[in-house]
Amino acid sequence: MALEQIAKPWLFLAPMAGYADWAFRELCYGLGAEVTVSHLMPAEGFAGRPRRLLAAFGRCHGERPFFVQLYGKYPEHFQRAARALTDALPLAGIDINMGCPAQRVVGSSHGSALLREPERAAAIVAAARAGTHLPVSVKIRGGWDSCVAPEFARLLEEAGASLLTIHGRTREQQYRGRVDLAMIAATKRAVGIPVVGNGDVVDVATARAMLATGVDGIMVGRGAIGNPGLFAELRAALKGEPRYLGGHEVSVELIRRHARLAWQEGGDRAFRDLRKHLIAYARGSLAAAQLRKGVERVSSWPALEEWLDEFAAAPRLPCPGPRAAPSSRQARPDF
Ligand SMILES: Cc1cc2nc3c(=O)[nH]c(=O)nc-3n(C[C@H](O)[C@H](O)[C@H](O)COP(=O)(O)O)c2cc1C
Known part of the structure; x- marks a missing residue:
């Protein structure tokens, strides 16, 4: 199913290496998530020996919109990977990682390191576009050590990106501090393509605050770990879908x-x-x-x-209050 067929705001499960595997994605779809994204995979690997990597993928998700996320730094790898994936899998699109802050990723000029190389970033998007007829989305952070997202996003749009997700923190911040909603709002205003807001959505109130930035969808990561029924709550609260009201507590x-x-x-x-x-x-x-x-x-x-x-x-705590997302240290074994 194409994204445009889904009423906004779109509800995304975030890519999360080590957590958001096939089973967790399926579980979240069943509870109301509308779009999911694989964890980051090396574009270079798909360009070289795609059969082994495709097998490692597990299954896709039928009609439900699913993006495969790629990372790398050479545009030609993205073009070949996009073509191989488009031919092999029923995908909604190809997502490009320009947000991963992990040292071992940025150390090889991948992930959020591309925020400092706008020309290379644009060339990567253009190459991925050349390899597929599917939408190409990009997941970014607000910048490396200061906010560059609005200009960067415009550049990616010109290069052919059809969708952007922005995690409202800089690379330098890693997971510290609170997500910067003003940075997300400024990025949304800067482009004509749809923008998905990401960071610290853990309940209906934080989802509403994210939507107030004007974004077209929200992406939930750590808030869904241990609480995948959050998607059911969001579907009910934001889309008025009563069938999602019950039975989603952790049980x-x-x-x-x-x-x-x-x-x-x-x-x-x-x-x-x-x-x-x-x-x-x-x-x-x-x-x-x-x-x-x-x-x-x-x-x-x-x-x-x-x-x-x-x-x-075991008794549950009587009044858990708004759920806090697990800290990035608790939930970041392989990322
Ligand atoms: C355990 C873990 C693994 C992650 N893996 C990826 C990944 O493979 N690709 C990616 O773009 N982001 C990855 N992220 C970042 C999340 O997609 C998301 O941007 C970030 O956690 C902020 O959203 P949240 O506050 O809703 O968790 C990961 C985050 C966590 C906690």
């Missing part, structure tokens, strides 16, 4: 659903990857510390059921 059934999807994809291996999600689901439980320790034993269905018994027996 034994929701966790089982997540585990079934993960197992479908990875068999028993999936339990290990599920553990960090279980820890996140246990937030808000009075027995969180105990449950955290218990996840080490979760390596099979019976072990998961035992953990779920403990989870169900």
Whole structure:
């Protein structure tokens, strides 16, 4: 399905290496997320031996809009990768990472390092466009150490980008401080293409604040970890869809659903990857510390059921208040 067929504001699940895998994306679609994006993948790899990487991808998501995200620095890699992906997978578009702040990524002039190389960034977008008929989107931060996003965004639009996502922090800020909504609003005003706002959306109030910047959609990352039902709440509050009102709290059934999807994809291996999600689901439980320790034993269905018994027996905190996103340190194992 093309993005234009979905009523605004669009609700995106953020790319999150180590968390937003196929199973989590499927879970979030089921709870109301409308668009998802893969974690960053090397454009160079797709240009070289795409079959191995395509296999590593797992499945796509049927009709639901799904973007594959690429990183790299050579325009020709993006052109070849965009072509290989377009031929092989039913995608809604190709996303280009120009926001990753991790040292090992920017150290090779990838990710947010491209914010300092606007000409190369524009050439990358133009090359990706030349490789696909699909929309090409770009995920940026506000700048390297100061805000350059409005001019940078205009350049990307001229180069052929069809959509931009902006995380309202600079690279220097990493995940510190609060997201800068004024920077997002200025970027939206600077371009004619749709803009998705990203950063610190953890509940309906923060989503509304993000939408007040004028963006066309919001992208939720850490706020969905341990709380994927946030999408259901957002669908109900922002789009008035009553069918999303109930049954999305973190519950034994929701966790089982997540585990079934993960197992479908990875068999028993999936339990290990599920553990960090279980820890996140246990937030808000009075027995969180105990449950955290218990996840080490979760390596099979019976072990998961035992953990779920403990989870169900533990009282939840009476009034959790607005949910805080897990800190970037808690939720950034491979990024
Ligand atoms: C564990 C983790 C992995 C991430 N991986 C990616 C990635 O592969 N590509 C990307 O563009 N952003 C990645 N991000 C950044 C998020 O997509 C998002 O921009 C950032 O977390 C801010 O949004 P939030 O406040 O809603 O979490 C990652 C973030 C986290 C926490």
